[in-house]
Amino acid sequence: xxxxxxxxxxxxxxxxxxxxxxxxxxxxxxxxxxxxxxxxxxxxxxxxxxxxxxxxxxxxxxxxxxxxxxxxxxxxxxxxxxxxxxxxxxxxxxxxxxxxxxxxxxxxxxxxxxxxxxxxxxxxxxxxxxxxxxxxxxxxxxxxxxxxxxxxxxxxxxxxxxxxxxxxxxxxxxxxxxxxxxxxxxxxxxxxxxxxxxxxxxxxxxxxxxxxxxxxxxxxxxxxxxxxxxxxxxxxxxxxxxxxxxxxxxxxxxxxxxxxxxxxxxxxxxxxxxxxxxxxxxxxxxxxxxxxx
Amino acid sequence: xxxxxxxxxxxxxxxxxxxxxxxxxxxxxxxxxxxxxxxxxxxxxxxxxxxxxxxxxxxxxxxxxxxxxxxxxxxxxxxxxxxxxxxxxxxxxxxxxxxxxxxxxxxxxxxxxxxxxxxxxxxxxxxxxxxxxxxxxxxxxxxxxxxxxxxxxxxxxxxxxxxxxxxxxxxxxxxxxxxxxxxxxxxxxxxxxxxxxxxxxxxxxxxxxxxxxxxx
Numbered sequence: 001x002x003x004x005x006x007x008x009x010x011x012x013x014x015x016x017x018x019x020x021x022x023x024x025x026x027x028x029x030x031x032x033x034x035x036x037x038x039x040x041x042x043x044x045x046x047x048x049x050x051x052x053x054x055x056x057x058x059x060x061x062x063x064x065x066x067x068x069x070x071x072x073x074x075x076x077x078x079x080x081x082x083x084x085x086x087x088x089x090x091x092x093x094x095x096x097x098x099x100x101x102x103x104x105x106x107x108x109x110x111x112x113x114x115x116x117x118x119x120x121x122x123x124x125x126x127x128x129x130x131x132x133x134x135x136x137x138x139x140x141x142x143x144x145x146x147x148x149x150x151x152x153x154x155x156x157x158x159x160x161x162x163x164x165x166x167x168x169x170x171x172x173x174x175x176x177x178x179x180x181x182x183x184x185x186x187x188x189x190x191x192x193x194x195x196x197x198x199x200x201x202x203x204x205x206x207x208x209x210x211x212x213x214x215x216x217x218x219x220x221x222x223x224x225x226x227x228x229x230x231x232x233x234x235x236x237x238x239x240x241x242x243x244x245x246x247x248x249x250x251x252x253x254x255x256x257x258x259x260x261x262x263x264x265x266x267x268x269x270x271x272x273x274x275x276x277x278x279x280x281x282x283x284x285x286x287x288x289x290x291x292x293x
Numbered sequence: 294x295x296x297x298x299x300x301x302x303x304x305x306x307x308x309x310x311x312x313x314x315x316x317x318x319x320x321x322x323x324x325x326x327x328x329x330x331x332x333x334x335x336x337x338x339x340x341x342x343x344x345x346x347x348x349x350x351x352x353x354x355x356x357x358x359x360x361x362x363x364x365x366x367x368x369x370x371x372x373x374x375x376x377x378x379x380x381x382x383x384x385x386x387x388x389x390x391x392x393x394x395x396x397x398x399x400x401x402x403x404x405x406x407x408x409x410x411x412x413x414x415x416x417x418x419x420x421x422x423x424x425x426x427x428x429x430x431x432x433x434x435x436x437x438x439x440x441x442x443x444x445x446x447x448x449x450x451x452x453x454x455x456x457x458x459x460x461x462x463x464x465x466x467x468x469x470x471x472x473x474x475x476x477x478x479x480x481x482x483x484x485x486x487x488x489x490x491x492x493x494x495x496x497x498x499x500x501x502x503x504x505x506x507x508x509x
Contacts, residue, residue, distance in 0.1 A: 112398070
């Protein structure tokens with residue numbers, strides 16, 4: 001029987017999440033333009049391999065490969081007739097690796113559509129999209145619904161509400177503060193954290209973003225606005241550049257590990273990494289955090 | 294209301310991003326018999342300039358830019374019949390074909406650039422996302438474009454910016470069109486490496502760079 005994840009966080013533990021999914025699957029041969037979600041049903045062994053690599057590196061929370069798993073996003077790949085199957089299966093694959101010792105985070109990302117009044121997506125419709133995905137992730141035995149990379153506050157609220165409508169799992173929600181210290185839609189860390197606190201979201205924070213150093217300025221703002229929340233820091237390994245036609249991310253595993261310790265000092269309880277990172281980054285973070293404790 | 298005060302209100306309606314107010318003021322322009330072209334250039338346009346500048350500085354964000362441009366577009370739509378009647382035309386600075394390259398479905402940045410170019414007097418043909426090199430070539434030929442804008446948000450798809458340039462060369466069109474690229478992983482160095490004419494970091498900068506390209 002697993003100890004509920006919130007109980008672990010309440011015991012002041014630091015948990016290690018995982019790292020990049022998309023960039024790792026591309027390295028494993030996912031064709032450009034094909035979403036990673038397509039491999040959940042087509043090449044499940046590749047998904048399991050990815051989860052296992054992170055588990056071996058020390059991840060304690062394995063995130064499902066369902067960042068683009070809402071109906072709106074799956075539509076582009078023609079997978080929208082299999083929304084439930086894709087998400088449920090993804091959670092099962094992650095559980096297969098996590099077993100009863102580790103946690104499965106049912107990963108939820110933005111729909112890719114703009115919300116009213118800027119775009120066509122009405123709040124109620126967004127709630128429905130997120131509810132559909134969360135229901136399937138819960139059915140596949142996720143431990144929490146892990147919403148991330150949010151930029152629009154209304155969309156984040158819709159995701160939280162959708163998840164809560166269909167399951168009793170704890171809901172986490174983190175934002176990508178990638179534009180001058182705010183989200184692309186101009187939401188400040190304080191505004192995001194206040195909104196999450198008002199909704200009673202127990203775990204919030206920053207993921208993706210711009211440079212991982214910027215998270216150091218963002219965390220205190222979140223902490224102040226949502227003092228009761230457990231914090232997540234799960235940044236990119238810097239911003240990608242092409243050097244001699246090879247993709248280069250600036251932050252090395254050692255650099256990310258140094259930063260991870262500073263995040264923990266600032267109160268972070270879940271550390272992971274995002275785009276451009278690899279199991280090597282997670283292993284370095286795990287080692288540094290364990291040594292520190 | 295004196296023209297100047299009305300124009301100032303139009304500017305403010307665009308800055309605040311209130312389409313209803315912009316439409317209301319446009320109707321007032323018509324009722325007062327004010328020159329619609331002057332109203333656009335001295336009323337709406339300065340508002341868009343302020344918003345563009347704020348966006349580039351990181352003081353304003355995507356929703357601000359989108360609502361302001363919506364206000365301006367809806368206001369202009371009301372003035373358009375009167376422009377036609379007076380045989381006036383909004384001066385076109387040039388024709389731009391824009392799109393996100395093949396394999397990439399990131400829309401927002403590209404759409405912002407398209408919006409800002411339209412607001413600043415360019416005729417924009419937006420190919421949307423996941424556009425193939427051939428689509429760009431066809432569009433360039435069809436509209437006789439002055440500039441083509443290529444957006445890519447992924448390190449894997451930025452290679453397709455180069456594919457468009459190569460296809461333009463093969464079609465014999467490369468010399469008659471300027472190419473500008475953008476998107477998070479791209480850079481001025483990348484533009485140079487693949488033989489693009491220019492790079493811009495954000496939508497506001499893109500307007501200035503494209504203005505420079507059509508002048509050159």
